[in-house]
Amino acid sequence: MCTHFSTHMQTDKKLTISIPTFDREDFLRQALESIENQSMQDFEVILFDNASPYNVKALINEFPSLEISLLCNTENIGNQANFKKVMSYNYNTPYVMIFHDDDTLHPSYLTDAIAILENDKKIIWVGSIIRFVLSGTKDINKFPKLTEKSSIVTYNKKELADAFMSRLHLGFSSVIYRTETLKETVLDVQRFHKWLDRPYLLEALGYDKAAVLHFPYVHYRIHKGQDSSKSYRNHIDTMVNLIDYLKNTGSPGLKTDKFTTTSSLRTAIANACSISDFGLILSKFHDRDLYRTRNISAYAIYWSIRTIINRL
Numbered sequence: 001m002c003t004h005f006s007t008h009m010q011t012d013k014k015l016t017i018s019i020p021t022f023d024r025e026d027f028l029r030q031a032l033e034s035i036e037n038q039s040m041q042d043f044e045v046i047l048f049d050n051a052s053p054y055n056v057k058a059l060i061n062e063f064p065s066l067e068i069s070l071l072c073n074t075e076n077i078g079n080q081a082n083f084k085k086v087m088s089y090n091y092n093t094p095y096v097m098i099f100h101d102d103d104t105l106h107p108s109y110l111t112d113a114i115a116i117l118e119n120d121k122k123i124i125w126v127g128s129i130i131r132f133v134l135s136g137t138k139d140i141n142k143f144p145k146l147t148e149k150s151s152i153v154t155y156n157k158k159e160l161a162d163a164f165m166s167r168l169h170l171g172f173s174s175v176i177y178r179t180e181t182l183k184e185t186v187l188d189v190q191r192f193h194k195w196l197d198r199p200y201l202l203e204a205l206g207y208d209k210a211a212v213l214h215f216p217y218v219h220y221r222i223h224k225g226q227d228s229s230k231s232y233r234n235h236i237d238t239m240v241n242l243i244d245y246l247k248n249t250g251s252p253g254l255k256t257d258k259f260t261t262t263s264s265l266r267t268a269i270a271n272a273c274s275i276s277d278f279g280l281i282l283s284k285f286h287d288r289d290l291y292r293t294r295n296i297s298a299y300a301i302y303w304s305i306r307t308i309i310n311r312l
Contacts, residue, residue: 013067015043015114015176016093020086021101022050022076025059027221032063034104034141040111044069044093050082051075080189087187091179100173102221103130106143109217113176116152116211123154124181124208125201130171131216135223143219151214157205161250163212164198165259171218172197177204192245193238199245233271239263240284247290257292262300264291269307 017035021028028047035045045068049056060068073082086098095117099105113126133140155163164170185204192199201210232239243263247256264285272278285291 011044011067011092013042013044013093015040015095015097015110016091016179017043017045017097017099018048018086018089018091019045019099019101020048020050020079020082021052021056022079022082023052023054024101025052025054027102027223029059029062030104030140031099031101032059032066032068034107035099036063036066037107037141038105038110039107040114043067043110046071046089048082048086048089049073050077050079080194084187084189087182091182094179095176096179096182097176098173100220102223103171103173104141104219104221105174106146106215106217108146109174109213110176112213112217113174116213117176117178120211122208123211124205125175125177126211126213127170127172127176127201128174128213128215128217130169130174130218130220132169133219133221135221140219140221144216146215152211153214154209154211155205156207156209157202158250160205160210161202161246162256164202165246165250165256168212170201170212171220172201173220174218175201191238191241193235194232195239195242199242202245202249233273236267236271236281236284239267240288240290243285243290244288254295257295258297258300260285260290261292261295262297262303265296265300265304266307269304270311 019028019031032045035043045066047056047060047068047070049070049072051073056070056072060070077085095114097110109128113128116126117123160168181204185200187196187200188203189196204210243260247260250256264282267285268278268281272281282291
């Protein structure tokens with residue numbers, strides 16, 4: 001139960017860490033522990049609680065060193081609506097990070113990411129690659145030591161689209177934006193549904209660039225119930241939109257064609273209820289010139305077999 005409501009006031013902090021959350025008390029506690037352990041402390045935290053059935057105020061009280069505001073929905077408005085509320089909020093700090101309530105941060109992340117933004121005004125946002133961690137791992141807040149400065153790669157819009165199609169595991173929850181970027185970028189939920197993160201990040205760039213830290217500053221928790229693991233049979237069209245968007249934003253060529261074909265196959269196998277349904281789903285990609293049998297690669301076959309096994 002959400003028992004506390006705090007109206008967000010003007011702040012002199014450098015960064016807002018905004019966390020949409022619903023009924024993940026233990027995960028959120030570990031996320032806040034990782035935030036509490038940051039070497040850079042010039043930030044505030046806002047929890048956007050979607051009517052959780054536990055005492056969120058009591059959890060907040062476990063972190064007296066953190067400046068936390070709690071904004072509560074009186075009823076659950078759904079994950080997508082709550083996320084849209086977070087992204088459209090009127091923030092008062094120069095930088096904003098939209099963090100997931102089930103992930104954790106390396107203690108040096110805020111220090112290293114903010115330094116990049118302050119050193120280069122052409123960088124619109126900074127993110128990090130992720131390390132996948134199974135739920136229940138005891139050391140989800142135990143990160144490898146930074147023995148040397150991590151590699152920083154900058155991308156323009158086309159380069160980043162290519163990187164996404166080449167399996168860049170960028171953590172959406174690690175991205176720190178310039179606040180004005182959130183005000184200028186459209187969150188296209190209707191077109192992309194729960195896959196809006198990559199189009200959003202790409203549209204935010206415009207003619208500028210992003211920086212990605214190629215060290216896993218984020219532990220991305222894998223667990224039952226997360227949105228990315230649920231079936232999306234009723235949202236195939238939005239997945240088609242995503243693959244089509246990446247293809248048209250990135251570089252043309254065989255590498256891109258193989259990516260779209262692999263994605264088409266995986267989507268059809270993961271969501272088909274029958275052989276005829278498999279053909280129906282695949283035809284949606286074929287009609288948009290995203291699936292061609294001649295572009296099936298060994299990687300596509302590998303992922304097809306793996307997806308079939310996961311469904312058994």
